[in-house]
Amino acid sequence: MDIICTWRGELTSAEVNALHAEAFGTKDSADTDWHTLLERHSLGWVTAREDDGLVGFANVVWDGMVHAWLQDVMVARRAGRRGLGTAVVQQAIEAVREAGCGYVHVDFEPALAPFYVDALGFTPTPAGLLSLR
Numbered sequence: 616m617d618i619i620c621t622w623r624g625e626l627t628s629a630e631v632n633a634l635h636a637e638a639f640g641t642k643d644s645a646d647t648d649w650h651t652l653l654e655r656h657s658l659g660w661v662t663a664r665e666d667d668g669l670v671g672f673a674n675v676v677w678d679g680m681v682h683a684w685l686q687d688v689m690v691a692r693r694a695g696r697r698g699l700g701t702a703v704v705q706q707a708i709e710a711v712r713e714a715g716c717g718y719v720h721v722d723f724e725p726a727l728a729p730f731y732v733d734a735l736g737f738t739p740t741p742a743g744l745l746s747l748r
């Protein structure tokens with residue numbers, strides 16, 4: 616697999632928005648300014664690139680101390696089920712470890728337990744979510 620994963624790799628907002636729309640079926644993020652978002656709120660991010668562009672991404676936000684959270688973990692359909700999602704998250708985890716954090720959090724739907732729990736080793740925990748919409 617000739618895909619290069621990079622911590623804090625270069626990106627354009629247009630390509631992240633396109634991948635986000637494909638992965639999550641969203642249209643409302645189409646104009647998101649990822650450079651501003653990532654620089655203001657993230658510990659870092661992972662890009663995965665193949666010859667034809669961005670095929671994977673994961674964002675890592677944090678509390679500035681010991682907790683980091685994965686957001687927007689996504690892989691293009693054309694690159695799916697080849698281990699890329701696992702590689703992207705593992706690289707993010709390694710960068711979080713090197714930053715001195717002690718915990719990586721992620722929220723996911725039950726259907727993704729094979730990915731986060733079985734493939735990546737996350738421990739399922741009770742968590743809470745309050746919608747403010």
Ligand SMILES: CC(C)(COP(=O)(O)OP(=O)(O)OC[C@H]1O[C@@H](n2cnc3c(N)ncnc32)[C@H](O)[C@@H]1OP(=O)(O)O)[C@@H](O)C(=O)NCCC(=O)NCCS
Pocket residue numbers: 638639687688689690691694695696697698699700701702722723724726727728729730731733734
């Ligand atoms: C979830 C996602 C990132 C996985 O990426 P991927 O590159 O296909 O994952 P991998 O190839 O590393 O998968 C490793 C294992 O995790 C499990 N897995 C991966 N995707 C899965 C899915 N959609 N549902 C259930 N299990 C899944 C499988 O056991 C897989 O091994 P297998 O292919 O041998 O069966 C990708 O499907 C995606 O972008 N989905 C849409 C966006 C999304 O839901 N992101 C997660 C937000 S919490």
